[in-house]
Amino acid sequence: MSLVEKAASLNGVFDSIPIVNIGHASTPEERAASALQIRDACMNVGFFYVRNHGIPEEIIDRVLSAMKAYFSLPIETKMKLYHREGANYRGYAPVLDSNIDSENKGDLFEGFVIGWEEQVFEEDDGKEADANTTIIPNLWPSEPAGFREAFVNYYHAAVGVRNVLFRLFALALDLPETYFDDKNENPPTMRGHHYPPQTGCEDDYAFGINAHSDFECFTILWQEPGIQALQVLNSDKQWINAPPIPGTLVINIGDLLARWTNDVFRSTVHRVINKSGVRRYSIAMFVGIDPRVRVEPIPSCISSERPPKYGPIFAGEHVRKRLNETYHRNATLGD
Ligand SMILES: O=C(O)CCC(=O)C(=O)O
Numbered sequence: 655m656s657l658v659e660k661a662a663s664l665n666g667v668f669d670s671i672p673i674v675n676i677g678h679a680s681t682p683e684e685r686a687a688s689a690l691q692i693r694d695a696c697m698n699v700g701f702f703y704v705r706n707h708g709i710p711e712e713i714i715d716r717v718l719s720a721m722k723a724y725f726s727l728p729i730e731t732k733m734k735l736y737h738r739e740g741a742n743y744r745g746y747a748p749v750l751d752s753n754i755d756s757e758n759k760g761d762l763f764e765g766f767v768i769g770w771e772e773q774v775f776e777e778d779d780g781k782e783a784d785a786n787t788t789i790i791p792n793l794w795p796s797e798p799a800g801f802r803e804a805f806v807n808y809y810h811a812a813v814g815v816r817n818v819l820f821r822l823f824a825l826a827l828d829l830p831e832t833y834f835d836d837k838n839e840n841p842p843t844m845r846g847h848h849y850p851p852q853t854g855c856e857d858d859y860a861f862g863i864n865a866h867s868d869f870e871c872f873t874i875l876w877q878e879p880g881i882q883a884l885q886v887l888n889s890d891k892q893w894i895n896a897p898p899i900p901g902t903l904v905i906n907i908g909d910l911l912a913r914w915t916n917d918v919f920r921s922t923v924h925r926v927i928n929k930s931g932v933r934r935y936s937i938a939m940f941v942g943i944d945p946r947v948r949v950e951p952i953p954s955c956i957s958s959e960r961p962p963k964y965g966p967i968f969a970g971e972h973v974r975k976r977l978n979e980t981y982h983r984n985a986t987l988g989d
């Protein structure tokens with residue numbers, strides 16, 4: 655069955671999120687098998703878990719400890735790195751700073767945003783990022799010790815997962831395996847989140863992150879084990895839980911890859927509500943494509959029954975539009 659025929663046969667109704675093992679990818683046959691599972695997941699759900707992703711436990715433990723220590727600092731200390739004062743929204747975003755859905759009061763999480771830089775060692779922590787080795791300099795807090803190293807090490811490990819996934823996505827779309835290799839020089843943005851526990855009811859229109867789809871090609875999400883908070887909307891308008899599964903990451907398709915695939919891959923709406931009664935931490939890496947890439951529906955996703963739904967757009971233009979929509983519609987503090 656062609657990609658387009660298969661997509662037409664799936665209706666987006668699901669009651670759980672599939673799990674794909676990406677660890678056995680040394681032979682073309684193994685990669686093709688993983689790619690087929692990813693294809694089905696992206697066509698019907700837009701979300702999947704990956705097992706055997708290769709990020710060492712120790713790297714995850716360190717970044718989690720760093721987040722816990724950082725987010726428990728006084729607000730005045732954290733606001734020294736307020737992200738709207740830095741370049742490209744790097745740095746600290748307080749609770750209610752973003753509002754992904756203008757109907758609502760604001761998103762109940764605080765975040766810390768970084769982009770690519772060289773890996774560092776502990777003694778560099780707290781120093782200014784080196785402008786020569788950083789495309790846009792990151793902002794770093796002087797405490798807790800080890801924060802920068804923990805974030806950058808996790809970032810580099812997650813970029814490894816990105817590289818594996820781009821190849822599997824290419825195979826899943828009947829493209830040459832290396833199709834995205836010369837298009838993803840642009841490093842991803844990564845955001846650590848802290849969601850305080852919510853006590854109000856859902857009708858308060860306050861969510862950890864309200865219903866949204868992600869902007870870019872795909873997102874690599876680590877969520878803290880043991881805490882259910884992420885939910886994914888199926889096409890029956892039911893919210894399906896995406897609980898953390900130990901040893902996995904959550905991958906979801908963003909709007910740009912959906913557009914590129916003529917909606918053969920779904921960019922699925924999701925939200926976070928933390929009613930666990932305890933603090934919850936997660937890390938999202940938003941994987942894009944180089945801003946100068948002209949994105950238009952790829953030929954394997956077009957047929958006479960499924961003509962192109964979108965015209966061409968430069969990837970950079972798409973992302974700029976979406977960022978502006980989100981951040982110029984921020985919540986009013988105390989509203
Ligand atoms: O924290 C999560 O589980 C999801 C975060 C998310 O959806 C986002 O940052 O776009």
Ligand SMILES: [Fe+2]
Nearest residue numbers: 866867868924
């Ligand atoms: Fe998201």
